[in-house]
């Protein structure tokens with residue numbers, strides 16, 4: 372028998388929510404209907420004058436929400452379990468410190484147990500090479516690393532083991548899509564599976580988006596993303612963008628998401644950008660070096676005959692001393 376209060380159905384949600392926020396809702400049993408009323412399990416003797424009854428109630432399984440609470444690892448190592456991990460679609464990727472590597476599969480099982488939307492878990496050995504691909508090792512779950520990430524109603528097909536994809540840039544993609552005027556020509560110089568291009572074509576109305584990447588796998592997924600999202604103005608291409616841009620029309624907007632070295636490509640981008648256009652560039656840099664870096668960009672552009680102005684924001688911390696910056700570089 373579980374102690375409950377009998378609450379008219381029309382007041383049920385309001386009372387349930389108030390009980391929950393006051394810590395008085397009994398979470399181990401399910402709320403059920405009783406005629407025109409609800410029986411709401413409580414862990415107190417009375418509540419706001421509602422009738423109190425002891426009733427047979429169905430037990431509600433309480434699921435843990437943090438994998439660290441259920442991971443089967445020695446107690447003295449529990450504090451080393453990472454608090455965060457990446458999820459792309461139904462694929463989870465977690466970086467493990469050396470002392471936890473012997474327990475990788477148990478950690479993977481814990482992630483599967485707690486997060487029902489995760490199908491497979493990989494240990495993430497880091498991003499490598501020109502293609503910025505992750506070195507992944509399966510530690511739990513089934514299937515392959517191919518998956519679908521959804522954002523803003525757009526389905527992005529990708530495979531983190533074959534092509535770079537960053538789910539954490541979704542708000543940047545929506546921000547940039549919001550800046551695109553009708554009929555713009557856009558070039559994404561480091562397009563990957565074309566998440567910027569696909570989201571932009573779905574949320575805005577550019578004339579055309581060229582999405583270039585060195586990695587041929589990126590073109591495969593970019594084509595799939597254009598196709599599955601019914602986008603016909605996205606043109607994926609494979610090759611070195613600093614060469615291919617000279618085969619394309621000049622652009623109103625250029626995206627440069629290669630944050631370690633994108634600035635090396637800025638002279639080419641400014642060369643191919645129409646007056647009044649914008650380059651969206653991402654840059655990882657020591658925080659104390661950022662302002663001199665900005666001054667250098669403006670001076671270097673001026674030396675090449677371009678007047679630019681830069682709006683910037685710090686997107687996220689990259690290391691104790693470095694950050695990732697987003698720069699909107701406007702060409703006069």
Ligand SMILES: C[S@@+](CC[C@H](N)C(=O)[O-])C[C@H]1O[C@@H](n2cnc3c(N)ncnc32)[C@H](O)[C@@H]1O
Pocket residue numbers: 501502503534535536537540560561562563564565566567583584585586589610611612613628629630
């Ligand atoms: C950080 S990823 C960004 C991918 C994509 N924009 C995204 O946000 O998911 C950088 C991409 O640039 C590609 N890349 C590197 N050098 C390149 C070049 N010279 N020309 C074209 N693509 C290049 C890599 O293969 C990689 O897919």
